[in-house]
Amino acid sequence: MGVTNARYYNAQYEAVSDEELMVNYSLGDTEAFDELYHRNKGTLYRYFLRQTRQTALAEEFTHEVWLRVINARNQYLPKARFTTYLYQIAHNCLIDHYRKLSTKQEVDCDEQVIDSMPANNGDPETVAGHDQVQRALIQLIQELPAEQREVFILKEEANLSIEEIANIVTENPETVKSRMRYAMQKLKAGMQEYLNR
Numbered sequence: 176m177g178v179t180n181a182r183y184y185n186a187q188y189e190a191v192s193d194e195e196l197m198v199n200y201s202l203g204d205t206e207a208f209d210e211l212y213h214r215n216k217g218t219l220y221r222y223f224l225r226q227t228r229q230t231a232l233a234e235e236f237t238h239e240v241w242l243r244v245i246n247a248r249n250q251y252l253p254k255a256r257f258t259t260y261l262y263q264i265a266h267n268c269l270i271d272h273y274r275k276l277s278t279k280q281e282v283d284c285d286e287q288v289i290d291s292m293p294a295n296n297g298d299p300e301t302v303a304g305h306d307q308v309q310r311a312l313i314q315l316i317q318e319l320p321a322e323q324r325e326v327f328i329l330k331e332e333a334n335l336s337i338e339e340i341a342n343i344v345t346e347n348p349e350t351v352k353s354r355m356r357y358a359m360q361k362l363k364a365g366m367q368e369y370l371n372r
Contacts, residue, residue, distance in 0.1 A: 185206065185210050187206075188210040193214060193215070193256065193258065194253040194256065194257050195207075196208070196211040196214075197244075197251050197253065197257050198253060201248040201249055208248075211257070212241065216237065216241075218334075219237055219240060219265060219333075220233055222262070222328050222332055222333060223237055223265065223269075225332070226324065226325060228317060236269070236272070239268055240261065240268055243268075255342070258333055258334070258335060258339070259342060259343060262329060262339075263342070263343045266343050266344060311366065312366060315361065315365040315366065316362065318365075319358050323354045323358040326344070326355050327354075327358040327359075327362075337355070
């Protein structure tokens with residue numbers, strides 16, 4: 176289940192929500208699952224990559240989440256947005272993983288995080304500057320405390336609301352807002368030298 180940048184497109188599902196696709200899949204429409212997978216695979220993979228900083232783990236967890244979605248298709252009820260459902264499963268995968276670890280190991284920022292970001296096709300000087308800013312921002316994100324990093328990624332990468340994130344991480348919305356605010360303050364402070372150029 177590799178993650179590619181190619182955009183899968185099925186015109187029949189253009190106006191169909193993720194929730195409807197999941198319901199259709201639970202009723203046997205495998206093409207609905209294909210569309211659902213292709214809409215969400217990239218952001219889910221990047222969520223795990225930025226949380227674990229390891230390509231192999233990110234791929235393993237992404238695969239595990241989709242297996243859980245497949246296995247639970249007959250129990251799915253569209254009570255919330257599908258992405259909330261998906262990232263609740265993803266969050267639980269991470270929690271399960273960390274519970275199994277006897278000690279948390281620090282790992283270096285994975286270069287693939289940078290590769291997953293959009294390319295800048297400008298002149299060499301602009302590209303070099305853009306790459307430097309990207310690397311700095313990614314490093315700052317990696318240095319955030321885990322709880323702030325997760326909230327930031329769910330908000331900015333998965334485009335979830337504060338209420339949806341609160342539901343996923345089982346905290347009240349005010350705690351999530353606070354974590355997001357602290358994360359943004361740290362990132363802005365760390366990026367100040369680049370913003371002033």
